[in-house]
Amino acid sequence: MKGYKKYFGKKALWFFITLVCAVILNFILPRLMPGDPVAAITARIAGGMTSATAAQQIYQEYAEKFGTNQPMIVQFFTYIKNLLRGDLGLSFTQYPRPVSDILKSSVIWTVCLQLPAILTGWIIGNVLGALAAYIRKGFDKVLLPLSLLISGLPAFGLAIILLVVFGVNLKIAPISGGYAQNLIPSFTPTFIKSVIGHYWLPFFSIVIIAIGGQAIGMRSMSIYELNSDYVKYSRFLGIKDRKIVGYVFRNAMLPQITGLALSIGTMIGGALVAEVIFNYPGLGSTILRGITGSDYPMISGSTLIITLMVLAASFIIDIVYGFIDPRVKAAQIE
Amino acid sequence: MKNTLRQITQSPKFMIGFCLILVLILTTLIYPLFSPGSPLEMIGLGTFFRPGTYVSVYDSVTTDKRYTINLTDAAEKRVASKLASEDKEVMKTWLLEFGIAEEEIDLEDTEALLDLWFNTYDESIRFDNMTTAVRKHVQRTDAKLDGLLEHQDIIVADSAADGSLVEGSLIKGNEYINVAEIANVRVLPLGTDNFGRDMLKEMISALGVSLMIGLIAGAIATFIGLALGLLSGYLGGVVDDIIMFVTNLFTVIPSFVLLILISFSIGQSDRGATTVAIVIGLTSWVWTTRSVRAQVTSLRNRDHVNLSKLSGHSLIRILVTDILPYIASYVIMAFILQICSGILAEAQLSMLGLGPKTTSVPTLGLMMFWAMAYTAHLNGAWWAYFPLVILIACISFSLNLMNTGLDQVFNPQLRD
Numbered sequence: 001m002k003g004y005k006k007y008f009g010k011k012a013l014w015f016f017i018t019l020v021c022a023v024i025l026n027f028i029l030p031r032l033m034p035g036d037p038v039a040a041i042t043a044r045i046a047g048g049m050t051s052a053t054a055a056q057q058i059y060q061e062y063a064e065k066f067g068t069n070q071p072m073i074v075q076f077f078t079y080i081k082n083l084l085r086g087d088l089g090l091s092f093t094q095y096p097r098p099v100s101d102i103l104k105s106s107v108i109w110t111v112c113l114q115l116p117a118i119l120t121g122w123i124i125g126n127v128l129g130a131l132a133a134y135i136r137k138g139f140d141k142v143l144l145p146l147s148l149l150i151s152g153l154p155a156f157g158l159a160i161i162l163l164v165v166f167g168v169n170l171k172i173a174p175i176s177g178g179y180a181q182n183l184i185p186s187f188t189p190t191f192i193k194s195v196i197g198h199y200w201l202p203f204f205s206i207v208i209i210a211i212g213g214q215a216i217g218m219r220s221m222s223i224y225e226l227n228s229d230y231v232k233y234s235r236f237l238g239i240k241d242r243k244i245v246g247y248v249f250r251n252a253m254l255p256q257i258t259g260l261a262l263s264i265g266t267m268i269g270g271a272l273v274a275e276v277i278f279n280y281p282g283l284g285s286t287i288l289r290g291i292t293g294s295d296y297p298m299i300s301g302s303t304l305i306i307t308l309m310v311l312a313a314s315f316i317i318d319i320v321y322g323f324i325d326p327r328v329k330a331a332q333i334e
Numbered sequence: 335m336k337n338t339l340r341q342i343t344q345s346p347k348f349m350i351g352f353c354l355i356l357v358l359i360l361t362t363l364i365y366p367l368f369s370p371g372s373p374l375e376m377i378g379l380g381t382f383f384r385p386g387t388y389v390s391v392y393d394s395v396t397t398d399k400r401y402t403i404n405l406t407d408a409a410e411k412r413v414a415s416k417l418a419s420e421d422k423e424v425m426k427t428w429l430l431e432f433g434i435a436e437e438e439i440d441l442e443d444t445e446a447l448l449d450l451w452f453n454t455y456d457e458s459i460r461f462d463n464m465t466t467a468v469r470k471h472v473q474r475t476d477a478k479l480d481g482l483l484e485h486q487d488i489i490v491a492d493s494a495a496d497g498s499l500v501e502g503s504l505i506k507g508n509e510y511i512n513v514a515e516i517a518n519v520r521v522l523p524l525g526t527d528n529f530g531r532d533m534l535k536e537m538i539s540a541l542g543v544s545l546m547i548g549l550i551a552g553a554i555a556t557f558i559g560l561a562l563g564l565l566s567g568y569l570g571g572v573v574d575d576i577i578m579f580v581t582n583l584f585t586v587i588p589s590f591v592l593l594i595l596i597s598f599s600i601g602q603s604d605r606g607a608t609t610v611a612i613v614i615g616l617t618s619w620v621w622t623t624r625s626v627r628a629q630v631t632s633l634r635n636r637d638h639v640n641l642s643k644l645s646g647h648s649l650i651r652i653l654v655t656d657i658l659p660y661i662a663s664y665v666i667m668a669f670i671l672q673i674c675s676g677i678l679a680e681a682q683l684s685m686l687g688l689g690p691k692t693t694s695v696p697t698l699g700l701m702m703f704w705a706m707a708y709t710a711h712l713n714g715a716w717w718a719y720f721p722l723v724i725l726i727a728c729i730s731f732s733l734n735l736m737n738t739g740l741d742q743v744f745n746p747q748l749r750d
Contacts, residue, residue, distance in 0.1 A: 015586075022587045029592070030599045148738065152730030154678050156685055156702070157723035164711050164720075175712060220741075265588025272590075273685045277706065284686075291598060291687045299598055303591045310588045 007322050015315045022307045026300055027079050031072070088304070089297035093289065099301040102286060107305055109178055110282035114271050117203050121210025122260055128211065129218025130249055133226060143215060150212030155270035159205040159277040166201060173201045176279035202278045206271045217259055221252035254325055261317040265310045272306075338663075341743045348739025354732035358725075362542035365535075373539035373696055377520075378530030381708060382715035385525040385533075390518035395490055397516060400509045408508065413479070414444045421475045425451055428472050431461045448479065524717045527701065528708035533717055540696035541725060544677050547611040547697065548729075551676030554615025556669045559622025564653050566623070567630025574627075581623045589617040593679065597688040607690040607697060614679045622668045629661045663744045667737050674733040681726055698722055 070078075082089070088099035128147075132140040150158070167175040179185065180194040225231065225248040234244050275284030283302050290298035342348055422441045429439055432454055440446055455476060460469070487506050491499040513519055524533035566577035584592075596613050597605065633639065634657070642656050658665075677698070683689050684699025685706070692700055702722050705711070710718035 014582075018583055018586050021583050025587065025592070026595065029595045144738070145735075148734045149727065149731050152674070152734050153723070153727045154681055154730075156682070157726060160706075160711055160719055160723060164716070168712060168714070216738075262585060265586070265590060269588055269590030270682065273682045276685060287594065288686055291594075296598075299594065303595055307587055307591050310591075311586060314586050 004322065008319065011315065011318050011322070015311060019308075019311055022311070023080070023083065023304070024076075026304050026307065027076055030296070030300065031075075083304075088301035091298050092295040093293035093298065094295075099297045102298065103283070103301055103305055106281055106283050106286045107309075109280060110272075110275065110284070111309070113199070113202055113275070113280065113282060114206060114268060117206035117271070118210055118264070118267055121207040122214050122256075124207070125211040125214025126218045126253070126256055129215035130222045130245075130252065132215065132219045133222030133252075134245060134248075140219070144219065147212045147215040147219075150208060151216060153209065153212075155205065155209045155274040156277050158209055159202065159274040162201055162205050163277060174198050178281040198278075198280075202274060202280050205274050205278075206267075209270065210267060213263070214256070214259075218252060218256055221255055222248060225252045254321070257317060257321050257324065261314045261321070264313045264317070268306060268310060338743070342740065345739040345743055347742065348736050351732040351735030351737075351739060354728065355736070358541060358729065358732075359545065362538055362545065365538045369535055371535075373536045374531060374693075376530040377532060378526040380530060381526075381528040382710060382713065382718055383522060383526040383530070385523055385717050386521075387513070388520045388522060389513060389516055393516045393518050394511050395503075395505070397511050399515055400511055402506070402508055403510045404508055410445050410448075412507075413448065416478070417444065417475075421471075421478070422447065424468060424471045424475055427464075427468065428461075429454065431464060432459070451476075451479070524721055525715075527718050528704050528710070533721070536696045536701065537698075537721060537725065540698045540701050540722075541729075543607050543695045544680060544698040544726075545673075545729070547607055547614070547680045548673040548677035550608065550611035551614035551618065551679070552669055552672035554612060555619040555672045555676070556622055556665065558616070559619035559668070560626055560665055562619070563623040563626025564630055564657065567627040568634050568649075568653060568657065570631075570634070577623070578627070581620055581627075584617075584620045585624070589620070590679075590682070592617045593683055594686065594688060597683060602691055605688075605690050607695050610680055610683065610690050611676065614676050614683075618672060618675060618679065622665070622672070625664065625668065626661060629664060630657055633657050633660055663740065667740050667744075670733050670737050670740075674730045677726065677729055698726055 086100050088103070091097050091099050091102055094102060125147075128143060132143045163175060166173045174180070174197060178195060178198050179191060180198075183191050183194055185191065231244055231248060234247070272282070272284035272287065275282045276288050279285060283306060287299060287302045289295070290302060419441075425447065426439050426441060429450065430436060434450070434454065439450065457473065457476070464472075487504050489504055490502045492502040494500045522532055522534070524537065527533050527536065562577050562581070566574045566581075593613060596617070597610065600609060600613070639652060639656050642652050647655075680689065680697060681699035681702060684697060684703045687703060689700045689703060690697055692704070702719060705715070705718040705722070708718075710716075
């Protein structure tokens, strides 16, 4: 078990460092940009005011509130201190609601939508890719161009097409939101039914995109493996095809798991835009609202949460990888 | 080199992708020659005009050349075009109520329906189970039909000097004009968008801008990725450690998040298409660095590299002449993929309202954003978003296809 401990310890340390850097970036990037965000905000609020002193007063008040009149390093430590308490500031557009409160209600939607969708897409994509590599011929001729076309389609494009076909034309799915407008979130049968009804369209738009990308990767991997020496040798030995395919699948799987860890950020990014199309009450719509309302705390809070989610997902995948990869396993036995 | 080029041109996948992208590029270059003028000009007053040919009403009324054509089905067609489907439904409801069998009512055959209607409809009959709204609708429809069927000529009046109206010309029901003789005819093959701009023209211009964004972003990302990858892979040691630390960092921190943060901080008014392209390029070099480094590490101890080192060649020269040629094929493939992901990134960013500013240039993502903002998809204005989705899919499909084709040429194992 000692080897594992070391492996996981190293991984955990690495992720911690990344997390710190991500937080620093999240703090510093907006402040590096030219222009005074507080001035922009006060200009918006004080737009109708004629008195210069009143506008100046508002500016002072906001500068005090956000601490922008203090040196950068002090600001940073205040930021970290607040962050550790889960305080992400107050939203401008939904003042005086705290950002953490808004995010709390939207994160759950995003996680419940994207996690199952990406996993399902990944599994189906890998199976199809492996089949394409194994069968080749007709199946491959159809699957490869199709996968290329689908993975080339932006997630929001597919989302719109699904929405128009199933929601607007066939009217078999609701067109927007995460649940019916007239319901209040609760654990009642009607609410859960409504949520499921609103769920499947965004779900499939993410799944289908994920299938396309994964199938291509798995196909190439499997073809590499199928042409490798150990497969040829096993064939000469007369080992059953089914067993060889099992070996090949396992070996081709490892890079795919790493691939998932590396591409999960991109996938979530694409899926967030798909959420916007469906007006799903997740993080994507929250960001859009933040951007249209120039709600700075909300955007920086959302991006931090997304980064955290991606980091957590990558960390979990790395841990899983450690258990599956024979090389890590071997190091653990020694 | 020659052999490789021949192999590439013989790869059907590459050639299909290449031709597709070439067609797209040529379209953006040639179309403006046939249809000059700014793509952002708001010609239509109103949102989402349907695709079609728009003929000036003024010119068609004032034209002197009129032709009399007697078509038997003209009146019927006229009525059919004016009679909405809900009007027909209302008529059917009344007829059913009157006691006509359902199979006798054919909503598709307007002529038979009208015959049936005029033979049976009687205003004085009142059905108790019919709501007032429906009854009113029936009356309105009947009045409309009466007006439509009377072959009355239309008088176009001119206003005289004293303010009274003087009969100008008379338009008969069977008079036609030739569209070719009308001065003002505008064909809008894809209608207009929410601002009243010619969709097709704007889209082709947007295609050019988007391709440009992809190209700039791809070039920047590939250049940074290549430079860092070469240095890190070849030098090793501390340089490698530092570069790989930064690279790993940005692999885990999603570039999408960085894009949102940077774009938002730049502010709407300062975001031009080039700025967005540069930002995308600066946030997407990670992949190239990783893979270039992996390849260079395996190359750096080759004999010819060592020989070059012993001969005292400079670092740049070794990297460019001894290592780059071995990874050139890979870099080209990475470049193609970067172009593709740059275009997609711009579209996604614009969908969140962080694209280039709307007033200067159109991009595919911006057009998409406005179509969604004006709920084109819920209003049935398919021309405002569907061609865009198809176009984006086309671009990335052809680029991916080129890439797969190249992959099969350079990696013999993947060949069929």
